[in-house]
Amino acid sequence: MTRKIIIDTDPGIDDAMAIFFALRSPELDVIGLTTIFGNVHTTLATTNALRLLEIANRSDIPVIKGADNPIAAEYEGPVPFVHGNDGQGNLDLPPPTSKALDTTAAEWIIEQIMTHPGKVTLVPIGPLTNIALALRLEPRIAENVQEVVLMGGNAVVPGNATPAAEANIHNDPEAADLVFGANWRVTMIGLDVTHRVNMTRADIARYAEVGSAMTNHVMRMLPVYQGYFEKAYGSDGIYVHDSSAVAYVIDPTLFRTESWSIRVETMGISRGKTWPSLGEVVLPPWQNRPRVNVAVDVDSPRLVALEHARMIE
Ligand code: RIB
Ligand code: CA
Numbered sequence: 001m002t003r004k005i006i007i008d009t010d011p012g013i014d015d016a017m018a019i020f021f022a023l024r025s026p027e028l029d030v031i032g033l034t035t036i037f038g039n040v041h042t043t044l045a046t047t048n049a050l051r052l053l054e055i056a057n058r059s060d061i062p063v064i065k066g067a068d069n070p071i072a073a074e075y076e077g078p079v080p081f082v083h084g085n086d087g088q089g090n091l092d093l094p095p096p097t098s099k100a101l102d103t104t105a106a107e108w109i110i111e112q113i114m115t116h117p118g119k120v121t122l123v124p125i126g127p128l129t130n131i132a133l134a135l136r137l138e139p140r141i142a143e144n145v146q147e148v149v150l151m152g153g154n155a156v157v158p159g160n161a162t163p164a165a166e167a168n169i170h171n172d173p174e175a176a177d178l179v180f181g182a183n184w185r186v187t188m189i190g191l192d193v194t195h196r197v198n199m200t201r202a203d204i205a206r207y208a209e210v211g212s213a214m215t216n217h218v219m220r221m222l223p224v225y226q227g228y229f230e231k232a233y234g235s236d237g238i239y240v241h242d243s244s245a246v247a248y249v250i251d252p253t254l255f256r257t258e259s260w261s262i263r264v265e266t267m268g269i270s271r272g273k274t275w276p277s278l279g280e281v282v283l284p285p286w287q288n289r290p291r292v293n294v295a296v297d298v299d300s301p302r303l304v305a306l307e308h309a310r311m312i313e
Contacts, residue, residue, distance in 0.1 A: 149187045
């Protein structure tokens with residue numbers, strides 16, 4: 001039985017890899033891509049989502065444009081030094097021929113969840129604005145979604161957007177605090193694990209073995225992304241952020257999780273930091289908040305092997 005998933009995405013190079021990974025996984029039925037700002041503006045994220053589905057020959061899957069700004073602030077802008085000016089490694093790609101649906105991401109997410117109660121898993125791999133807007137518009141999605149498995153946050157490790165905060169949460173902390181505070185099943189795949197899933201240069205080179213449209217696109221995108229990691233972390237490969245969330249949906253045994261309540265800092269220099277309740281004594285800021293399934297350990301070689309198995313072998 002395949003699992004229906006909606007990927008909410010800001011493509012983004014690692015988003016592209018995660019989307020291809022999901023499309024190549026028989027366990028998953030990607031019913032749509034909703035787009036959000038983050039790595040790039042939402043308009044470009046939407047164009048890139050359409051392009052990626054055309055590369056994968058899956059333009060049967062709908063793309064729905066999401067919000068252009070966070071729920072309580074201005075979008076701080078793209079990160080071309082990580083993902084390139086086009087969000088795809090500066091490939092100067094032709095415009096897509098397909099078009100996004102004429103609705104909003106929040107409304108489409110609600111429609112899908114309420115039409116298929118208990119059967120849709122949300123996989124947000126960008127800022128959580130669309131998810132928060134959908135919750136506000138229709139709170140009943142909380143009891144009708146199967147699960148939310150998100151890439152974002154940092155429980156007990158430093159951030160990557162700032163010393164305090166991870167990029168997806170930092171881009172819309174208010175939205176994230178709403179998402180972590182709703183009464184639904186949420187799994188947080190944060191930097192605590194994604195900064196331990198390293199795809200080495202040798203792992204990346206294997207994508208050249210196949211010569212498919214998707215693996216060719218991955219190979220063309222990655223030099224810009226690898227250059228960022230080399231400069232930022234002295235790394236010879238890349239951290240696997242968004243694909244780690246897809247891997248969790250396919251095989252949760254790749255991870256060890258803790259059940260903590262999560263609050264998100266929205267003020268000052270730590271804006272965007274996800275604070276877990278940690279121990280058994282739950283202090284006031286975390287009281288009356290649901291528990292979140294927070295990933296704290298991961299079998300990195302097995303996760304990389306799974307993504308290779310889907311994309312290359
Ligand atoms: O912090 C990593 C996250 O921020 C990933 O989703 C990456 O695509 C960027 O959006
Ligand atoms: Ca992303």
